[in-house]
Amino acid sequence: MTRSPVDLRPARWTAAVAAACTAMLLGACGVSLDAPSGTSAGSANAGGGAHAAAEAAPTLNPALVAALPADVRESGRLDVVTDASYAPASSFGPDGRTIIGFEPDLGAALGAVLGLKVTFTQAPFDELTNLVAGGEADLVMSAMTDTAARERTLDFVNYFTAGSTIVVQRGNPAGIAELGDLCGRLVAVQAGTVQVDLLKHAQSNCASGKPIRLRTYPTNDDALVQLRTGRAAAVLNDYPPAAALTTDPVTGSRFQLASTVQYEPGWYGIGVGKDRPELRNAVQGALQELIDGGHYGQVLRTWTVADGAVKKATINAGAGQP
Numbered sequence: 001m002t003r004s005p006v007d008l009r010p011a012r013w014t015a016a017v018a019a020a021c022t023a024m025l026l027g028a029c030g031v032s033l034d035a036p037s038g039t040s041a042g043s044a045n046a047g048g049g050a051h052a053a054a055e056a057a058p059t060l061n062p063a064l065v066a067a068l069p070a071d072v073r074e075s076g077r078l079d080v081v082t083d084a085s086y087a088p089a090s091s092f093g094p095d096g097r098t099i100i101g102f103e104p105d106l107g108a109a110l111g112a113v114l115g116l117k118v119t120f121t122q123a124p125f126d127e128l129t130n131l132v133a134g135g136e137a138d139l140v141m142s143a144m145t146d147t148a149a150r151e152r153t154l155d156f157v158n159y160f161t162a163g164s165t166i167v168v169q170r171g172n173p174a175g176i177a178e179l180g181d182l183c184g185r186l187v188a189v190q191a192g193t194v195q196v197d198l199l200k201h202a203q204s205n206c207a208s209g210k211p212i213r214l215r216t217y218p219t220n221d222d223a224l225v226q227l228r229t230g231r232a233a234a235v236l237n238d239y240p241p242a243a244a245l246t247t248d249p250v251t252g253s254r255f256q257l258a259s260t261v262q263y264e265p266g267w268y269g270i271g272v273g274k275d276r277p278e279l280r281n282a283v284q285g286a287l288q289e290l291i292d293g294g295h296y297g298q299v300l301r302t303w304t305v306a307d308g309a310v311k312k313a314t315i316n317a318g319a320g321q322p
Helices: 017-026 049-055 062-067 070-075 102-114 125-133 194-205 220-228 239-247 277-293 295-302
Strands: 077-082 090-092 117-122 154-169 186-190 213-217 234-238 255-257 263-273
Touching: 062 102, 062 277, 070 077, 077 102, 077 125, 102 117, 102 277, 102 295, 125 154, 125 263, 154 194, 154 220, 154 239, 154 277, 186 194, 186 220, 194 213, 194 234, 194 263, 213 220, 220 234, 220 255, 234 239, 239 255, 263 277, 277 295
Parallel strands: 077 117, 186 213, 186 234
Antiparallel strands: 154 234, 154 255, 154 263
């Protein structure tokens, strides 16, 4: 199938996760991405990361800079694609074009270590892998779970861990507590995500004639609209975005977790083309430096996602995942 054109204009980073969740609820975020991204990890418009940077600022590592591919080093930039509908990982801020979250903040810090300007750009989730594999972007950083299937196309530098959880309407009118309660109900999820596979696996536990009625949508925001309007009984999200959604003062009045159970936990990975091992290794080294130096932990604590922290920046840790 021919891929539809993707707007690859850069986006800026600023604001806070509560505003992002509000924008997600309203479902009216524009994608006018014509402003250049800031790259200083200590910048005042680096989401919540400005405070983290003041405590453990990342510094340039000349050895890692020298290890970069020559074309990247000479360009002085890294182009990162993301689907900005997944707060607090990556989402649009209140201006409708600024991408904020712990991923842009970590990306800015990686750039500081590698001496590169890092630009995050919006693209549909199910297009991200092809954009990097085809050389139209350098990296994917979009709460993308590292799986064996995805490793056939990209290599992954693992930077976070999370499982899937069930989101329902506030008050849980359908009384959903676990995956088995989704049998016979309509469930909305974002296309191309591990939640699609999880629900397909769960079908085998449903009684005959009562399958989970799975519906996929281009973005997570689209899936949440189905839940908010009562057209779906539940949405499956990764746990950190679900927790942010259900505890935000605005969106939390509409949604809640069915439980705190996390299904099929796995690793988020920064996706890199398989033909670019030098870039992959430099990103891994920079991430490990952020972990060891404390800035990584500060960023995650700022965005209230420290429970998903990793101690080591691994490569392709999700090979055992389907």
